[in-house]
Amino acid sequence: MRKTALACLLVAIASQARAFSLWNDIRWSALLPGGAVTIRMENPAGGAVNRILYAEGGVQELDMTLVLDGPSTLEATVPGPGAEARWYGFRLVRGSELDLMPVRVPDGVSPAPADLSRIAEDAAGDELFGYPNLDLVDCRIGFSGSRLYAVLRNAGGGFPVVSGLTFFGYLLGVADPAVSDPDTVIALMHTFTQSGIISPGLYLVTGSGLGNLAKIGDVVVTQFPELNSLMISCALSDLTANSYFMSWYDPADPRIGVAGFTQRITLLGGAAEADRSPGGRCYLRDFSIAPAVNDLPALANLAVSGSGAEAIATVEYEDANGHCPVLSELVLDGTPYPMRPRTLDYESPVVYETAAGIEPLANDTWTTAVARVSDNGADTVETQIAATGVSDDGAAGPPPVLALSISPNPFNATASIEYFMPAAGRLRMEIYDARGALVRTLADGAAPAGSGRIAWNGRSDGGRPVASGLYLCRMTALGDARTEKILLIR
Secondary structure, eight states: OOOOOTTHHHHHHTTTTOOOOEEEEEEEEETTTTEEEEEEEEEEOOOEEEEEEESSSSSEEEEEEEESSTTEEEEEEEEOOOOOOEEEEOOOEETTTTEEEEEOOOOOOOOOOSSSSSEEEEEEEEOOOSOOOOOOEEEEEEEOOSSEEEEESSSOOOOOOOOOOOOOOOEEEETTTTOOOSOOOEEEOOOBBBBBTSSSEEEEEESSGGGGGGEEEEEEEEEEETEEEEEEEEEEHHHOOOOHHHHHHOOOEEEEOOOOOOOEEETTTEEEEEOOOOOOEOOOEEEOOOOOOOOOOOOEEEEOOOOOOOOOOEEEEEOOTTTOOOOEEEETEEEEEEEEOOOOTTOOOOOEOTTTTTHHHTTOOOOOEEEEEEEEOOOOOOEEEEEEOOOSSSSSSOOOOOOEEESSSSSSSSSEEEEEESSSEEEEEEEETTTSEEEEEEEEEEEOEEEEEEESSBBBBSSSBOOOOEEEEEEEEEEEEEEEEEEOOO
């Protein structure tokens, strides 16, 4: 059964504290087709729910999925920046424990309730005294460069502060997340005004009586009646000016314990908890992606080393924008194998490597290795090497194989089809639709050895523009063939 003293709420706010770092090595791709970005980070995944938060007409949430990249990589593809930067956050839920990195509120903006990040919803009907206005059903939090914001949503009845001789309080509590049973809390409080005794404000709370309240700052209170919501905000400078707050708050790891709650206050009984929302740890770290012109990454020093089960291929990846790739693979004689990064700091070159002992490398049966990456899902950057082995009879090993790549992909006006011929011979380059029908023959004749380029303008052999959709580009030469998908968007 719930106790009714304000001090009991201090436990609810911070009882879930654990000390370790979350959301490491946050990285992202360039803009993908359609304006999305892929965001990756390292975080505990086993038995946990990881979600990404982003601002788009309010704070939206999307599940993240575990992918093979870093040691514990989670990934989601979400809307990227438009004309201005877009802000993001994260949620980690492990059983009843919550860690939240809320989406930052841009400076100079007056946020709506939906612009704050949900801490937790609370079941309706669990308020102790029968007041719908004290029955919390949702609690949200957000911050800008200068203010901390909270939104409390109730079951109805507005947010009155007095009814006859009964008074009401609506609060967001802030406490040290590393203390399981704190005896002090800071509260953003909306309540009644009694001159010289109490009024809405930012308070240092050390107990349940009025004598245990010390006002340390002002709050701004905004009601949204149509949403049954109340927003309370305070200046971050008022928090950081408080010695209690700064005794545990670490700007390098800015965590606070938070929970919303309501009070009924009577002349005889004093303050008693009416309802509270589930609490959690909130991290005041901001993460945004700004719009920028993308420079394609560069690859260098593709090499194969080791032998047998220890054989691996490595390549250096460098991106001037600090983007991570969404495609990283090694193609051995037409068969792709994933490559993974050794490090996760894309401000510097990153070495990508294959798994050790993949069959063509272990058995030394490959002839051409092509490292392929893309940081935007449309343009592919490649580098390749050929095997230098000699057969038992002294003859040179098999020649390099055909290579084919297309950019941009998807395309709108013209696609550039780049190819490689290891020897001179007849080249046939064709475009087929998704049903396998021939649409266009781009080349059919002799071609020299080496690299070449052919353009396709999205038209058929008859010169008519073809419809948007998926097509197949097929290269046939030297008794071999390569096929790549190509997407036309008009």
